[in-house]
Structures are given as C-alpha cells and as structure tokens.
C-alpha cells in the first residue's frame with residue numbers, strides 16, 4: 001500500500017436492479033469518489049469517501065441501464081460498449097486444465113523477477129510441474145525450440161503451434177487468417193516440428209525451463225505472424241513482416257472469465273500531478289485493453305499509443321499525458337490494482353476490456 005493511497009477498506013452494500021445485494025470493499029478516502037459497475041444490467045454504486053474529520057460520507061446508489069448515464073455526487077459514469085480492436089473468436093480451448101490459475105495477465109504489470117514494469121505479451125498460467133499442456137485447437141506444430149535456442153533465448157523449452165482461423169478477422173486494417181499459440185518454459189515436449197495436432201492433444205508439460213522463478217506456462221497468442229514488431233524493425237525485409245505487433249490478449253481466442261466488476265477510485269495525486277485514479281479488477285476481469293481519455297489513448301491489444309518497436313519503449317509506462325503504475329499481482333492475489341497518474345486533468349477517462357465493454361467517468365475541471 002503506497003503512502004499516496006492511505007486507503008481504508010470499508011464494506012459497502014449495493015443493490016442491483018435485480019434486487020440482489022452485493023457487498024464489496026471500496027476505498028474510503030478523503031475526497032475520494034468511487035465507482036463500481038457490474039455487467040449489462042449494471043449496478044453502479046458511487047460513494048464519497050471520508051470527509052474532513054475522518055467520518056465516512058454518505059453512500060449514493062443508482063441503478064443504470066447498460067448505456068445509461070448515472071448521476072451521483074459529482075461523478076458521472078456510463079457503462080458502455082465500443083468496437084474492440086480485434087473481435088473475439090473464442091472457439092479455441094485453454095492450453096491448461098485449470099485456466100483460472102493465472103499469475104500474470106496480458107498487459108502492463110509489475111514484474112517481480114526484474115523488479116520493474118513490463119508489458120506482458122501473454123498470460124502466465126500456474127500449476128504443478130508436469131501438468132499436461134494441450135493443443136487449443138486443430139493445427140500444425142510450427143516449431144519446437146529447446147532451451148538455449150536463438151529464437152527464444154530466455155524461454156527455455158518453447159513450442160509454437162499454428163492454427164487457422166475458422167473465418168478471417170480484421171486487425172490493423174487488414175484481413176488475418178491464422179494465429180500462433182506460443183508455449184514457454186515447458187518441462188518436456190510431446191510433439192515435433194511439422195506434426196499435425198488435434199484439439200486437446202497433449203503437446204508438452206508445464207515446467208520452469210528458461211528464465212522464470214517458478215513453474216508456469218507463459219502462453220501467448222500471436223496473430224498472423226510470429227515476428228514481434230521489435231524483430232520486424234530490426235529485419236524490415238523479413239518474410240514475416242506485417243507492420244504490426246502480433247501479441248494479443250489470449251482471452252480473445254481461448255476465453256477467460258469476464259465478470260465486468262471493477263472499481264475506479266480517485267486517490268490523492270502526487271506532487272505535480274493533477275489527478276490520480278486507482279483501477280481495481282478482480283480475478284473475473286483480467287482483461288483490460290483500452291484506456292481512453294481526451295488527452296490520449298492506450299490500447300494494449302492493438303499497441304495503440306504505445307511504441308512497440310523496442311522493448312525498452314514498450315515497457316516504459318510514462319506516456320507523458322499518463323503514467324501507469326501497475327501494482328504487484330501474484331497467483332494468490334484476489335485483486336489486480338493499477339494506478340493512473342495524470343499531470344494534466346483529463347475531461348473523461350474510459351477503461352474498456354478486450355471485448356469493448358467498459359466504463360466512462362466524466363471528470364469536472
């Protein structure tokens with residue numbers, strides 16, 4: 001808990017339109033306003049936090065239609081849906097038997113092993129050493145790369161399986177028709193390059209080969225090309241060049257929990273900042289994609305607003321108009337927290353998931 005947050009948890013009860021009661025914890029902060037929303041039949045529950053003197057302020061509640069504006073004590077919010085950067089095609093299966101066991105999700109994170117930020121290009125699934133890993137669909141083994149390979153110097157044993165899409169998708173202004181499933185840190189391989197695989201076939205086992213602190217499957221989905229934009233920048237005439245970075249959120253193809261229950265709270269800004277927000281997601285919402293404001297937009301799936309030509313730039317979360325501070329998250333944490341720090345106060349902030357669903361808060365000047 002950073003000194004800037006000074007949060008006290010308080011249990012709040014909110015009533016949904018269906019009449020059920022859900023209780024959740026929201027930060028109780030001096031001057032803070034919090035927003036909670038859930039699902040299409042949205043529950044929106046806004047509160048003003050502790051007032052001067054340390055006594056909690058009143059709790060304002062309002063139901064909201066899926067696209068309805070919600071009035072509350074000074075914080076206008078809308079639950080919305082927009083076109084996603086890439087349409088979900090969840091016709092594939094997860095590569096692990098227990099896909100809910102996630103230690104890192106796609107996107108900005110605090111990486112423990114380097115004590116620094118990185119933009120995580122996949123999902124880390126955790127389980128026991130030797131857990132069978134399976135093909136997400138019918139496909140062909142593109143490559144098998146043992147520990148020490150030039151292609152994946154830190155990945156240990158890496159397996160890549162190519163899967164055709166059942167129908168083309170539109171991505172970065174072009175039609176795409178295939179994905180690559182990338183399995184990293186394997187203990188053992190069960191297939192060889194060129195093999196045809198079928199959905200559910202065991203292709204290897206979970207391990208801790210390569211640079212990792214624990215047994216996990218680092219799993220990526222790359223769209224259309226195996227070549228990162230970093231590689232394409234270094235080798236612009238390579239046959240794999242597409243002009244875009246291929247890493248996308250694996251949930252788009254292998255599915256994942258999608259509960260639409262997040263909290264956005266205002267927290268005290270640091271010196272020199274105009275606004276600071278805290279985004280909190282539970283394990284049902286490890287699917288953030290877009291942060292959109294009138295000052296700038298970030299889109300992690302599309303690499304919008306990001307410079308993916310070098311890892312150093314991709315992993316630098318200071319975008320000038322926004323500085324992201326994802327807090328540490330592990331396989332046992334129930335909540336994923338990221339702070340957003342703005343040197344200039346935006347007029348609005350939208351945060352949307354990979355399916356295009358999200359929430360918009362209007363921020364008075």
Ligand SMILES: [Zn+2]
Nearest residue numbers: 104123124218
């Ligand atoms: Zn990883």
